[in-house]
Amino acid sequence: MVNQLLGQAQMAGAFEYFSRTVRTSKLAHVKENKLYRALAGQKNPHGAEKLTGTWEEFCNLLGRSVDQVDRDIANLRAFGEEALESMSRMGIGYRELRQWRRLPNDARSALIEAAKDGDKEAVEYLAEELIATHAKEKADLEKKVDDLQADYDAQGDLLAKKRAELDETTQQLAKARRRIETMAADEAVKELRQEVIGIAFEAEADISGKLREAFSVMAAHAEQTGTDHRSFQAGLVRQLEMLLLQIREEFQLTEGELGGAEEFGWLTQAGGTSLTESAEG
Template sequence: MARTKTQPVESTELPVLDGEMLTANQNAMATLQASHSDERDMVNQLLGQAQMAGAFEEFSRTVRTSKLAYVKENKLYRALAGRKNPNGSVFSGTWEEFCQVLGMSSDKADLDIANLRAFGEEALDSMSRMGIGYRELRQYRRLPENEQAALIEVAKAGDKEAFLDLAEEIISKNAKEKEALTQRLDDVNADYEAQGEVMANKTKELDTAKQELEKNRKRIQTATPDDVIKDLRGEVVGIQFEVEAKILGELRDGFSQMAVHGAENGQDHRGYQADLIRQLEVTLATVRSEFNLPEHAEGSAPAWMTADEA
């Protein structure tokens, strides 16, 4: 009987991993598991403390807030997702739900975190022991950085009286500065309003002038030569009346006062007055000469007083 040749059997065993590779993978897995375990432990710890007859509220403000800040910054509240709350519904893993489970609103938690970041654990814990409330802390957060830093240093010292004196002084100073700035702003606004009124009046006057100019332009385009000269004569007569009124009114009144003064003080002002009249005569003569105007016959009425001109 012929002997068959034995075929080599292939091995089905898995290859052995290199020792260093196995150790590295094991370390990475252990680190990942430890990280997730720490996060779960933190969340479970907070949730458990919240369920222990208000034990969570018994923490100092800074310890409680620092834990909340850590949960929010690392988004550990997502660990709630999939869990059932007491009413049977399922959590979706939000920050608001996490705060609700702890028996506080997310707004209050966010406010505590903002105070912690602004003042630090030591100063905030000291201010908490002093009885500083949320209203005061909100005021302190709004202060300039240098003044806020001064308050923090005094708070760390734990001297309540010194802290309150400094806080009152800083807030009073800022209130006065704010009042002064508000007054300046009101003054600036008042100036702008006054300027606005002036500009509005100027704009109105300009619009009126433009309308009058447009009316005159159209009137000139359609007016006859007789109508145009009649209008021009009317304007010139108006100017002449205005000048004459000034002379017979204000100038004459000034001369009368000078005459009284001269009589009371023994002075003669007639030479000075005569020079003024002479200047007016020279001015009128210059206009007459420029336009080559004739002299009126003595006793005749001025042309503008004739019946036709009237």
Template sequence: MARAKTQSAETIDLPALNGEMLTANQNMMAAMLDSHSEERDLLNQLLGQAQMADSFAKFSLTVRTSKLAYVKENKLYRGLKGKKTPDGQGFLAGTWDEFCGLLGRSVAQIDEDISNLRALGEEALDSMSRMGIGYREMRQYRRLPEDQKTALIEVAKTGDKEAFVDLAEEIIAKHAKEKEDLSQRLDETNADYEAQSEVMAKKTAELDKTKQELEKTRKRLQSMPANEVAKELRQEVAAVAYEAESNILGSLREGFAKLEEHAAESGEDHRTFKAGLIRQLEITLATVRSEFHLPDVDDASAPVWLNAAEA
């Protein structure tokens, strides 16, 4: 066998083959790439390696993949354009798919190797390959958070398969748990969002109903005599005042009574707090009185809604 020819940094050393070893397909591959440029040499040698199954299998995965990545990134496969197909029945278009097919591998396989190389690095990838780590596992490692992936790569570089497998299982389990927790939080968030949407939809429906009622009332008032409109409006306002007084004498008074019981049991004085609430109500009422320039009414013995004329 002839002495191996030295190639450039971008090419792969390929033993020269004597005439007896060259098959018809090898001759066809050699004829396809007849340029002497480094890029053509690289394509020629990769295709030649594909023809020599034993040599191609022994070729380092990382080195082989780095060369293939170089071909893809620099689109060197375009150099095949116009060359005859292996069967001699047509011409090549110079595509990445065609180039992978000439190597006897699928685009998915080679692209997966390139992705692993870029994500894991040459040293770690080479070590994992020797450990027998498959594509499915490497795909999982690529998807890990950066810090976990870095830790796994460092262990892989040591070549200790047992330590690597233990760490990988621990990290994958942790990552799966984090993913599950994240998915659960997402489900809870979606549930909260749906609940809020239902509440908003209900409030919107209530608001629309209120608007419709107000519109009906407005039209009804427009069709009523002035004295009847005044009477109805007074009744509505009196009802609001009655509701406010009922809340004060009911809920507010009940709350004050509970504070009084608590004060008797604990000795804590709530009078200042209660006085503050009363003062705020007084200020609110005084603001309304001032806004509408209302006179003082001396006879406040009976609420206005109990007045026979208003009733």
């Protein structure tokens, strides 16, 4: 078959007996089945050296470059013989075909069906519409990717900040622990509770301040757009509740109510500040 194709090409010149699509179909068959390897060992008609049986040699013997043949095969696979033959008769060139190959499968299918009618203007108009739609969808997708990347970066920055804050808190606790170890028992109790109260107050401030403000923003957004954020918010609150319950269970804490001000009177001694007073300040 290879020798037959070569003989026809050499005698008729670039397969004049075949239409472009039929010729390309035969070339695709040769490439896919690696039939060009059968040329290995035969004499090269253009030189004294023998052929090695490569795809490039086969294309060169036909007077065409590998890029040209591979481009024709790519067009054939993308559009099929019937549509490609119709497009060729309409005078649609390689530049358009290369651009149309990049369209999604459903868009190419629409072009293939339109091409079978042989109306060049209709095909070109449809191609312009499909390309514009594809470009918009691609731009929208790229924007979504950029937005997701921005969210990811923001979350990374937030996590890095929280990690730094946690590291600083850990260091402060380590310093406090070393300091407490050298104190008398009653002084150590006061120091230790002051440290823990400070940490608890920061957590309370984040919840009553930052989280409440964030929920207020979401509530305003819900009024403007009709979006219901309550299920999402409830999930966050439940997660915080579960965390507090885990801490209660881990340290075997009673469920009694918080004592009166006299229970924390030691905080106000020697310049201490109670949690309630700190919140009011």
